[in-house]
Amino acid sequence: MSLQKIDTKIRADITRRKRLDQWFSLLGLFALIICVLTIVILLVDMCYDGWERLRPEFFSNFPSRHASRAGILSAWVGSALVMLVTFFVSAPLGVATGVWFEEYAPRHWIRHLLEININNLAGIPSIVYGLLALGLFVHTFGLGQSIFTAGLTLSLLVLPVVIVATREAIRSIPTAMREGAYALGASHWQVVWDHVLPYSMPGILTGIILGMSRAIGETAPIITIGALTFIAFLPPAPWTDTWPYMHFEWLNAPFTVMPIQIFNWTSRPEAAFQKNAAAASVVLVTMTLLMNGFSIWLRNRLRKNLKW
Amino acid sequence: MSFSSEQRVVSTRLAKRKMRHVSEKIIETLLFLSAAASILITVGVVYILVRESVLFFQHVSIVDFLTDTQWTPLFDDAHFGIVVLLSGTIVSSLVALGVAIPVGTVVALYLSEFAPSRTRNIIKPTLELLSGIPTVVFGYFALLFITPLLQSVFPELPGFNLLSAGIMMGIMIMPLIVSISEDAIRAVPMNLREGSYAMGATRLQTAIRVVIPASISGITASYILGISRALGETMIVSIAAGMQPNFTWNPIEPAATMTAYIVQVALGDLPHGSIGYQTIFATGLTLMLSTLLFNILGFWMQHKHRERY
Numbered sequence: 001m002s003l004q005k006i007d008t009k010i011r012a013d014i015t016r017r018k019r020l021d022q023w024f025s026l027l028g029l030f031a032l033i034i035c036v037l038t039i040v041i042l043l044v045d046m047c048y049d050g051w052e053r054l055r056p057e058f059f060s061n062f063p064s065r066h067a068s069r070a071g072i073l074s075a076w077v078g079s080a081l082v083m084l085v086t087f088f089v090s091a092p093l094g095v096a097t098g099v100w101f102e103e104y105a106p107r108h109w110i111r112h113l114l115e116i117n118i119n120n121l122a123g124i125p126s127i128v129y130g131l132l133a134l135g136l137f138v139h140t141f142g143l144g145q146s147i148f149t150a151g152l153t154l155s156l157l158v159l160p161v162v163i164v165a166t167r168e169a170i171r172s173i174p175t176a177m178r179e180g181a182y183a184l185g186a187s188h189w190q191v192v193w194d195h196v197l198p199y200s201m202p203g204i205l206t207g208i209i210l211g212m213s214r215a216i217g218e219t220a221p222i223i224t225i226g227a228l229t230f231i232a233f234l235p236p237a238p239w240t241d242t243w244p245y246m247h248f249e250w251l252n253a254p255f256t257v258m259p260i261q262i263f264n265w266t267s268r269p270e271a272a273f274q275k276n277a278a279a280a281s282v283v284l285v286t287m288t289l290l291m292n293g294f295s296i297w298l299r300n301r302l303r304k305n306l307k308w
Numbered sequence: 309m310s311f312s313s314e315q316r317v318v319s320t321r322l323a324k325r326k327m328r329h330v331s332e333k334i335i336e337t338l339l340f341l342s343a344a345a346s347i348l349i350t351v352g353v354v355y356i357l358v359r360e361s362v363l364f365f366q367h368v369s370i371v372d373f374l375t376d377t378q379w380t381p382l383f384d385d386a387h388f389g390i391v392v393l394l395s396g397t398i399v400s401s402l403v404a405l406g407v408a409i410p411v412g413t414v415v416a417l418y419l420s421e422f423a424p425s426r427t428r429n430i431i432k433p434t435l436e437l438l439s440g441i442p443t444v445v446f447g448y449f450a451l452l453f454i455t456p457l458l459q460s461v462f463p464e465l466p467g468f469n470l471l472s473a474g475i476m477m478g479i480m481i482m483p484l485i486v487s488i489s490e491d492a493i494r495a496v497p498m499n500l501r502e503g504s505y506a507m508g509a510t511r512l513q514t515a516i517r518v519v520i521p522a523s524i525s526g527i528t529a530s531y532i533l534g535i536s537r538a539l540g541e542t543m544i545v546s547i548a549a550g551m552q553p554n555f556t557w558n559p560i561e562p563a564a565t566m567t568a569y570i571v572q573v574a575l576g577d578l579p580h581g582s583i584g585y586q587t588i589f590a591t592g593l594t595l596m597l598s599t600l601l602f603n604i605l606g607f608w609m610q611h612k613h614r615e616r617y
Binding site for chain 2: 017018020021024025027028029031032034035036038039042045046049092093096097099100101104105113114117118119120121123124125126127128129130131132134135136139156159163187188189210213214216217218219220223224225226259262263266267274277278281284285288289291292293296300
């Protein structure tokens with residue numbers, strides 16, 4: 001074989017490989033565009049279907065047998081109240097657990113066990129939490145199919161999210177900060193409360209918001225505890241005119257939430273109800289995207305501004 | 309004998325310090341208790357699932373549960389063959405993985421090896437954002453968008469089918485696969501790539517021969533976590549695949565998955581303690597054991613099998 005022949009062969013080979021490289025680059029771009037386009041088309045289609053129902057009455061009407069008069073009043077009030085319970089259970093518990101892991105936990109088998117356990121909790125399918133709630137909260141503890149039960153169930157579900165975010169936020173604080181405080185005579189808890197927690201608060205908030213946005217869209221565990229789907233009344237208001245100005249009867253009230261209402265309307269055969277489902281989905285997706293977007297923005301901003 | 313004022317100050321400070329010690333201990337105990345509470349959740353899940361499943365298996369033998377090919381727990385002639393529900397779960401998950409794994413891998417590779425960093429900085433947060441869309445909304449898309457779309461190509465497709473549920477599930481778990489794979493691919497040290505480029509390899513050759521082998525454990529972990537997500541997915545399959553148990557390996561048929569069966573029973577009004585009530589816990593136990601298997605595998609892949617450079 002002459003030298004020239006080898007030369008042309010190698011050049012041909014190089015051209016082929018370069019072409020393959022470009023082809024793959026195009027394929028990647030194509031796959032990416034398809035992914036993004038699919039989601040955009042789905043969201044636009046949903047907005048288009050639900051647009052005509054998105055009127056103020058939609059937010060102030062109860063569900064109804066007549067699709068055009070049905071609204072999401074009981075659903076969004078229910079969602080808000082359930083979120084309230086979820087927040088007040090999962091935030092303190094999750095932050096306390098995160099603080100213990102990063103600031104107190106000894107290098108010990110207990111710490112290891114708890115760590116593995118939390119990783120596992122994050123992987124349990126949400127419907128299994130629903131079964132736990134049905135067996136334990138509803139039937140063993142007798143809490144009924146109430147707002148309190150739903151809030152507790154969702155707190156268990158989002159607890160790993162809050163714990164992981166808290167730990168990451170605390171871990172990013174340099175030891176020098178703590179040592180400075182110790183040098184001035186602060187106790188362990190004073191260091192945590194006055195220094196570690198304030199500095200890591202934005203990171204912790206990000207985690208809590210992410211957890212809440214996950215909880216507000218969860219459907220399966222709430223269906224499993226047997227929440228009713230047709231609720232045409234509101235739970236009792238949490239405030240009163242006389243002292244002590246608040247009460248907790250609403251915790252025991254039956255309820256519905258946004259995702260359940262969407263599920264209910266989607267499973268009806270009439271097209272009119274499916275429009276309602278689209279409209280309610282627009283509201284729910286907007287809420288979760290806003291919450292997620294806010295927390296991602298918060299996190300990125302912090303990463304930029306905080307350099308220890 | 310009287311204390312000087314200085315001595316008094318010192319002694320009250322010492323007393324305070326003792327108090328401080330006690331309250332520090334109390335706080336530490338409280339923090340430990342909240343950390344330990346997470347164990348209670350696991351214990352609770354296992355206890356409830358096992359308690360009800362034991363009652364269930366007093367009526368139904370485990371052999372029947374695993375080998376029967378019919379699932380008719382609410383009929384007079386009751387059969388409890390979990391394989392019927394397993395088939396629905398497996399078929400829908402396979403369809404989902406068939407969509408998510410190829411596309412997800414290509415996108416992850418493209419983002420980390422080919423795309424300009426500006427594209428990546430926009431796409432990564434967008435994908436994270438998308439993973440926040442509630443699954444019930446994806447279910448709505450599957451039933452009212454994907455199924456009609458598929459029906460316009462294959463007119464004989466039934467309104468409820470595993471195919472469109474699976475496709476939608478694939479789209480749902482793709483961000484997860486992209487995100488974890490991309491992290492693993494990016495963690496491959498730059499000098500490995502530079503070595504390959506220096507030998508005259510193209511980006512594609514480097515990606516396939518160097519980067520993928522170096523990050524294969526992370527990529528596999530993302531697949532496995534995707535599988536476990538697909539197995540536990542509930543709303544998409546209950547909305548779009550129908551909730552009728554059907555022993556089939558054909559994705560264009562309607563069928564119930566394990567999760568859809570639990571939803572179907574929960575929507576009805578089964579009395580507490582009946583055999584129908586216990587079946588959902590036995591199903592839940594099967595579901596949890598299968599996802600647990602994949603989670604442990606994925607976790608092990610991600611952490612123990614990491615290549616050292």
